[in-house]
Amino acid sequence: MLLIKNGTIVTSTGTFRGNVYVENGRIHSVGETPDCPGSIETVDAAGKLILPGAIDGHTHIDMPLGKIHSSDSYLTGTRAALFGGTTTIVDYANQNKGESLLKTLDDWKKRAENEAVCDYGFHMTISDPEERFLDEIPALLDAGVSSLKCFFAYRGRLMISDDTFIRLMELSRKHGFLVNLHAENGDMVEDATRRLLSEGKTGPQFHPLAHPREAEVEAVGRAVRLAEKTGGNLNLVHITCEESVKLIAEGKKRGVSLFAETCPQYLVLTDAKYEIPGFEAAKWVLSPPLRKRHDQNALWEGLYDGTLDTVGTDHCPFFFNKQKTLGKEGFDQIPNGAPGIEDRLELLYHFGVGTGKISLSQWVDLCCTAPAKRYGLFPEKGDLVPGADADIVVFNPEKQHTISAGNRHMNVDYNAFEGISVTGRVEQVFLRGTPIIRNGNCSAEPGSGNYLLRQYKPETDK
Numbered sequence: 045m046l047l048i049k050n051g052t053i054v055t056s057t058g059t060f061r062g063n064v065y066v067e068n069g070r071i072h073s074v075g076e077t078p079d080c081p082g083s084i085e086t087v088d089a090a091g092k093l094i095l096p097g098a099i100d101g102h103t104h105i106d107m108p109l110g111k112i113h114s115s116d117s118y119l120t121g122t123r124a125a126l127f128g129g130t131t132t133i134v135d136y137a138n139q140n141k142g143e144s145l146l147k148t149l150d151d152w153k154k155r156a157e158n159e160a161v162c163d164y165g166f167h168m169t170i171s172d173p174e175e176r177f178l179d180e181i182p183a184l185l186d187a188g189v190s191s192l193k194c195f196f197a198y199r200g201r202l203m204i205s206d207d208t209f210i211r212l213m214e215l216s217r218k219h220g221f222l223v224n225l226h227a228e229n230g231d232m233v234e235d236a237t238r239r240l241l242s243e244g245k246t247g248p249q250f251h252p253l254a255h256p257r258e259a260e261v262e263a264v265g266r267a268v269r270l271a272e273k274t275g276g277n278l279n280l281v282h283i284t285c286e287e288s289v290k291l292i293a294e295g296k297k298r299g300v301s302l303f304a305e306t307c308p309q310y311l312v313l314t315d316a317k318y319e320i321p322g323f324e325a326a327k328w329v330l331s332p333p334l335r336k337r338h339d340q341n342a343l344w345e346g347l348y349d350g351t352l353d354t355v356g357t358d359h360c361p362f363f364f365n366k367q368k369t370l371g372k373e374g375f376d377q378i379p380n381g382a383p384g385i386e387d388r389l390e391l392l393y394h395f396g397v398g399t400g401k402i403s404l405s406q407w408v409d410l411c412c413t414a415p416a417k418r419y420g421l422f423p424e425k426g427d428l429v430p431g432a433d434a435d436i437v438v439f440n441p442e443k444q445h446t447i448s449a450g451n452r453h454m455n456v457d458y459n460a461f462e463g464i465s466v467t468g469r470v471e472q473v474f475l476r477g478t479p480i481i482r483n484g485n486c487s488a489e490p491g492s493g494n495y496l497l498r499q500y501k502p503e504t505d506k
C-alpha cells in the first residue's frame with residue numbers, strides 16, 4: 045500500500061490538491077485519504093505535481109536497419125523511458141518481406157520480454173501487404189495489436205501504393221483498428237535525393253532538401269482524402285509543418301476519423317541545426333526533417349486547439365560515431381532518427397506549460413491520456429482514476445536542469461537537445477504501484493515490464 049500525499053494532482057480534465065492512494069498495484073482512490081489500515085508507505089509530494097505515468101506511442105527500440113540496429117536495447121530504452129516519466133511505450137514491430145505478421149509479433153515480444161522494464165505494446169509495420177498477411181489481421185488484433193503502420197515514403201523498402209492504403213483503410217473500418225501513417229511522398233523524396241547526390245550535394249545539410257515540406261503536405265492531403273472516402277481510421281504520425289496542420293484541421297471539421305501526432309523535436313528545434321558545418325548535422329537527420337519557426341508555432345497552436353492529438357518521441361537512436369557516420373559519403377546512407385524517449389515530459393512542460401502555450405491538463409492529455417485512448421490502453425493506463433494501474437509520476441515543477449547526453453540514460457553518444465536548460469524535472473516514478481525511479485536511480489529488474497493487450501476503442505475518443 046502506498047500513499048502519495050499533499051501534491052497537486054494533474055489529470056487531463058483538471059488540477060487539484062490531494063492524495064493518491066494505491067492498493068495492490070492499482071489506484072484505489074484519488075483526492076481524500078481513506079482510512080489506511082496496516083502498514084503504508086507514504087510519499088510526501090508537497091510542492092510537486094502528481095500525474096499519470098506517461099505513454100510514448102512512438103518508439104523504435106533495437107530496430108533493425110540494414111546491418112545495424114537502433115542503439116537502445118529494450119533494457120536501456122525502457123529504463124530511459126522510466127527516467128523520463130514514461131511508464132508505457134508502444135514500440136514498432138516491423139514485418140520483414142515474406143514474413144507472417146503473427147510470427148513478427150512473436151519475435152518482437154521475445155526480444156523485449158526479458159529486458160523491458162516499463163510496460164509495452166507493439167504497433168505492426170506492414171512492409172509486405174500480400175493478401176495472406178492481411179488475412180492475419182483479425183488474429184493480430186486478438187493478440188493485442190490494435191494499430192498497424194504503413195509508409196508513403198521509403199520507396200522500394202516500405203512504401204505502399206494508394207491501392208494498398210485504401211485496402212488497409214477499409215480493413216481498419218471493418219475490423220476496428222488504427223492505421224498509423226508515415227506521410228511523405230516517397231517518389232518526391234527519391235527524386236530530390238537523386239538530384240542532390242548527382243550534383244555532388246552529399247552532406248547531411250542536404251537531408252532537409254531531400255525531404256521537402258511539399259512531400260509531407262501532399263501525402264497528408266492524400267491520406268486524409270483517402271481516409272474520408274473509405275471511412276477508415278487514420279493516425280498521422282510525426283506531423284511537422286503548418287500546411288499539414290491546416291489539412292488535418294479541415295479533415296477533422298469534415299468529420300474524418302482522423303488523429304495526428306507530433307514530436308518534441310519539431311516543437312523545440314528548427315532546421316537551423318542543418319546549418320551546422322561538417323558532419324555534425326547528421327545528429328538531426330530524421331524524417332521528416334526539422335522545419336521552420338512558423339511551423340513550430342502552428343504545431344503548438346494545433347496542440348492547443350485539438351487539431352493535433354498526441355506527442356510521441358519517434359525515439360530512434362543511433363550513435364553519432366560509428367552509426368551516423370555510415371552516411372559520411374552520402375546523406376541518404378545516414379541512419380534516420382534521433383534519441384528522445386527520456387526528454388519528452390520535461391520538454392513539453394518547459395516549452396509548453398512554462399510558456400503558456402498549453403495548460404497543465406493539456407500537457408497530461410498529450411503525453412499520457414490521449415495516447416492511452418488512441419492506442420487502446422485506456423482506462424487502465426493514462427489516467428489517475430480508481431481501478432487504473434498505479435503508474436504515477438511525481439514531478440518537481442521548480443527544478444532547473446540542463447539536458448545533456450552525460451546526464452541522460454539512453455544508450456547513445458549524443459542528445460538531440462544537448463545544452464537546453466529546462467525548468468521541471470521527473471523525480472519519482474511508480475510502475476503498477478512499485479517505486480521504480482527514486483533519487484536518480486532505477487530499481488527495476490530486467491523483464492519486469494508487462495506486454496499489454498491493446499484494444500481499439502473508438503468510444504474513448506468521444
Ligand SMILES: [Zn+2]
Pocket residue numbers: 102104358
Ligand atoms: Zn517512427
